[in-house]
Amino acid sequence: MIEVSFTQRYPKIKIEVSLSLQRGFNFILGPSGCGKTTVIKTVSGLLKPDEGLVKCCDEVFLDTRKDIFLPPQRRRIGVVFQEHGLLPHLKVRENLSFAVGKVRQVRFRPEELLERFGLKGLENRYPDELSGGQKQRVAVVMALAFNPRALLMDEPFSSLDVDTKLEIIEFLKELELNIPVLVVSHDPVEALLLADRVFIMREGRIIRQGGKEVLGELLDKLYGGK
Amino acid sequence: MVEALFVSLKLSFATTFITLIIVFPLALALAYGSFKGKLILEALLTLPLLLPPTVLGFYLILAFSPNSPVGGLLEELFGTTPLFNFWGLLLGSVIYSLPFGAFPIRDALRSVDRRYIYTSYLFGYSKLETLFRVIIPNAKEGIITAAALVFAHTMGEFGVVLMVGGNIPGETRTLSVYVYDEVQALNYSQAYRASLTLLAVSVLSLSLILLLRRRVRR
Numbered sequence: 001m002i003e004v005s006f007t008q009r010y011p012k013i014k015i016e017v018s019l020s021l022q023r024g025f026n027f028i029l030g031p032s033g034c035g036k037t038t039v040i041k042t043v044s045g046l047l048k049p050d051e052g053l054v055k056c057c058d059e060v061f062l063d064t065r066k067d068i069f070l071p072p073q074r075r076r077i078g079v080v081f082q083e084h085g086l087l088p089h090l091k092v093r094e095n096l097s098f099a100v101g102k103v104r105q106v107r108f109r110p111e112e113l114l115e116r117f118g119l120k121g122l123e124n125r126y127p128d129e130l131s132g133g134q135k136q137r138v139a140v141v142m143a144l145a146f147n148p149r150a151l152l153m154d155e156p157f158s159s160l161d162v163d164t165k166l167e168i169i170e171f172l173k174e175l176e177l178n179i180p181v182l183v184v185s186h187d188p189v190e191a192l193l194l195a196d197r198v199f200i201m202r203e204g205r206i207i208r209q210g211g212k213e214v215l216g217e218l219l220d221k222l223y224g225g226k
Numbered sequence: 227m228v229e230a231l232f233v234s235l236k237l238s239f240a241t242t243f244i245t246l247i248i249v250f251p252l253a254l255a256l257a258y259g260s261f262k263g264k265l266i267l268e269a270l271l272t273l274p275l276l277l278p279p280t281v282l283g284f285y286l287i288l289a290f291s292p293n294s295p296v297g298g299l300l301e302e303l304f305g306t307t308p309l310f311n312f313w314g315l316l317l318g319s320v321i322y323s324l325p326f327g328a329f330p331i332r333d334a335l336r337s338v339d340r341r342y343i344y345t346s347y348l349f350g351y352s353k354l355e356t357l358f359r360v361i362i363p364n365a366k367e368g369i370i371t372a373a374a375l376v377f378a379h380t381m382g383e384f385g386v387v388l389m390v391g392g393n394i395p396g397e398t399r400t401l402s403v404y405v406y407d408e409v410q411a412l413n414y415s416q417a418y419r420a421s422l423t424l425l426a427v428s429v430l431s432l433s434l435i436l437l438l439r440r441r442v443r444r
Binding site (some may be wrong): 033046075101102 | 359
C-alpha cells in the first residue's frame with residue numbers, strides 16, 4: 001500500500017491530495033490540469049512537493065517535515081507515460097534490457113511479457129518502427145519487467161484506438177498484479193473496465209472516492225442516465 | 227603549401243578536440259543547470275562571435291605578452307608564452323571556437339525529451355549513467371554538428387590566427403594565411419591552388435561529418 005499526502009502550489013492552482021493506493025487498480029479521474037500528473041510525479045519521486053508525506057509499506061519515500069526525499073532511482077516505481085517513454089536510440093530488446101538492468105529479482109521474465117502482450121517478433125525494431133499501441137505495450141512491459149513496487153500510468157490509453165485500449169486492459173487484468181496500480185485518466189469508461197477503486201479529482205483536490213459506484217454519477221452525467 | 231596545409235589540419239583537429247572537451251561541461255550546465263551567472267557565462271561564450279577576430283587577437287596578445295601578469299607567469303613556469311608559436315595559435319583558435327562548439331551542444335542537450343531522462347531515473351540509473359546512456363546518445367547529432375562547425379571554422383580562420391600566431395612557415399602559417407601571402411606577392415597561381423585545396427579539404431571534411439551524422443541519426 002502507498003500512502004500519499006501532499007501540497008503543491010502552482011501559480012494557477014494549489015494541489016492538495018491525500019489518498020492511499022491499495023493493491024489492485026486505483027483510478028484517478030479528472031479533467032486536464034486538475035493535478036493528476038502531479039500525483040504520479042510525487043509518488044514516483046520526479047517531483048518534490050512543497051509539503052508532504054509519501055510512504056510505501058513501511059518505507060518513507062518523502063517527508064518534507066523531516067527533510068526526507070528518496071530520489072526516483074531508489075523508489076522502484078514503474079511509470080508508463082502518456083506518450084510512452086521508450087528510448088528512441090534503443091531497439092525494443094535493448095529497451096527491455098535497460099529496464100531490467102538494475103533489477104536484482106524479476107517477477108515476470110521480459111520474454112514472457114513480450115509474448116503475453118503480443119509483441120513477439122518485434123524485439124529488433126526501434127520505437128519509431130512500432131505503432132502507437134505497440135509502443136504503449138512495450139512501455140507497459142518495460143515497467144512490469146522492472147518488478148516495481150507500484151505501477152503508475154499517466155493517461156496510458158488516451159492516444160490509443162478502442163481495440164488496442166481494450167486489448168491492453170485485458171492483458172493487465174490477466175496478469176494478476178499483486179501491487180498497487182494507479183491509472184490517471186479522464187475517461188470513466190476505462191475506469192469502469194479496470195478500476196477497483198476510484199478517486200474523482202477536481203481543481204487540485206480529491207472530491208470523491210470509493211468503489212465503482214462512484215462512477216455511476218459521472219457516467220450518468222456523461223451519457224444522460226438517471 | 228603542403229606545410230601550410232599540414233599546420234591547418236593539425237590546428238583544426240586539435241582545436242576541435244580541445245574545444246569539445248571544454249565546451250561539453252559548459253553546455254551541460256547551460257542546458258540543465260540553474261545557477262547565478264548563467265547569463266554572464268552565456269554572454270562570455272557569445273563574445274567571440276561579436277568581436278572582430280583581430281580585436282580578439284589583440285586582446286590575447288595583451289593578455290599573454292611577457293609584460294602582462296598571465297604572460298609573465300606562463301613565461302616563468304614554462305619558459306615561453308603562447309604567442310607566435312603553435313600553442314598560441316591553438317589557444318586563440320579554441321577561444322574563438324567556443325561559441326561554435328558550446329551552443330549547438332547546449333541546444334542538442336536541451337532538446338532531449340524529459341521523458342527519456344525520467345525513464346532512466348525511474349529505472350534506477352544515476353544522473354551520470356543517464357548522461358552517458360540516454361542524454362549523449364540522443365544528442366549526438368548536435369555534438370557532431372558542433373564538431374563540424376568548429377573544424378570548418380578553424381580551417382578557414384584568418385584574423386586571430388595571424389594576430390596570435392604570426393606567420394612562421396611550418397609552425398604558425400596556416401593555409402588561409404598562405405593564400406593571403408601569395409595574393410600579397412601577386413602570385414595568383416599559387417593562391418589559386420591553395421584556395422582550391424582549402425575548399426576541397428573543407429568540403430571533404432564536412433561531407434564526412436554529415437555522412438557520420440546521418441549514420442548516427444538512429
